[in-house]
Amino acid sequence: MTYPSQSIIQWTKDNAKQLLPDAVFLSLLHRKRIGRFPKLFHPTTYNEKILLRCLRPDSRYSALTDKLTVRDYVREKIGEKYLIPIISAPSDFTQNIFDMLPNSFVMKANHGNNFVEIVRDKSQQSFDHLQLLASQWLSTNFYKNARERHYRGIQPRIYFESLLLDEHGMIPADYKVHCFANGSGRPVMFIFVISDRFGSNTRGDTYDAQWNRIDLEFAPYVRSTRPAPRPNNLELLLDTAAHLSEGFDYVRVDLYSPSDRVFFGELTFTPGAGVSPMLPDRVDYEWGRLLT
Structure with missing residues (x-):
């Protein structure tokens, strides 16, 4: 008897997945990565609510997710100087x-x-x-x-x-600012910092708006052995993210800050597509309460 090769089996599985409806596909992926099936009708966690955004996106998301067309939005909101040439x-x-x-x-x-x-x-x-x-x-x-x-x-x-480099000639850290709307005031913000992203010692650390490192890991990033120094221009980073997040219940604003300047990276409305493990798992529920 001849058995199908491993590559054929994998090809069959991959093609079968593409035939699944979006909600089924994401629910199975959520179960695989998070460890539980999502509650699509009464979501409570951050990942569940992000997953629903994937299935029912705001009509503004496409233009603001496009890394070229979003530049018009950034130019209007905060000015040309924040755009990478x-x-x-x-x-x-x-x-x-x-x-x-x-x-x-x-x-x-x-x-x-x-x-x-x-x-x-x-x-x-x-x-x-x-x-x-x-x-x-x-x-x-x-x-x-x-x-x-x-x-x-x-x-x-x-x-x-243009290639951005810091004062040491390195690729600058990636500041991913999670912005949760907070009524009429400043959003609740958490900063996920990826350092040495394109190097051999990539790390991911999460800080609150006061630059206290919090107990949170986003897979697959490993935390640094010690917190990074507080950026000299932390308030400018936070103000920039807050301005760009205006009008949204939640958005992740990605920024770079070589030599204390601030440059826009992208806006992300569905980070991890709602299937991104958060350790410890309780933070998935805590952030879920912030995302209304």
Whole structure:
């Protein structure tokens, strides 16, 4: 008797998953990663409420999730100086475009997460490699990854940004500010900091608005052995996030702060697609109470 190969079995499973309705797909994924089935009709946890946002997104989400079109929103709310300069956003990535790029830059795609390629020295990079990478990104239907429905409305594009470096010549830390609306006052904010994101010692730490490190891990990031120093411009970071979160019950505002300047990264309305483990698990319920 001939048995199907492991690759064929996996291919069959992957294709079968794509046939599942969005709610079923996300519920099964939630069960696998969080350890319980989500309560879709009476959600109580942060992940459950984020999952529902994936299935019933606000009509504003697509344009503000698109990393190119969101720049208009940021420009209007807080000004051009907070935007990372764009070198090029071509309709087609060609050899001529590559030749015109500076020695260092970042290549990104606008329609999903982790579409990032850092180029510190163009002489050590090839057009063919970047073109292949760009083609792979553009052919990726990000909505199908985790059924975040607002991604369906984003037209994939490649673009090139200036490379941000801190005073040590390193990629700056990523400040992911979770903003929960709090009536008419300043939102309740928690700052998830990813350090050395593209290096060999990546860490993720969560702080409250007073820069007290809290007992929380977001998988797969491991906490640092000790808290990071309080940023000199913490209030500016928080004010920037608060302004950009106005009008939303909840949004995660991603910022960078090389040499005490503040640059906008992105807005994320469904972090982790509602299937992101939080340790300890009680924080999933605590943040769920904040997200109304």
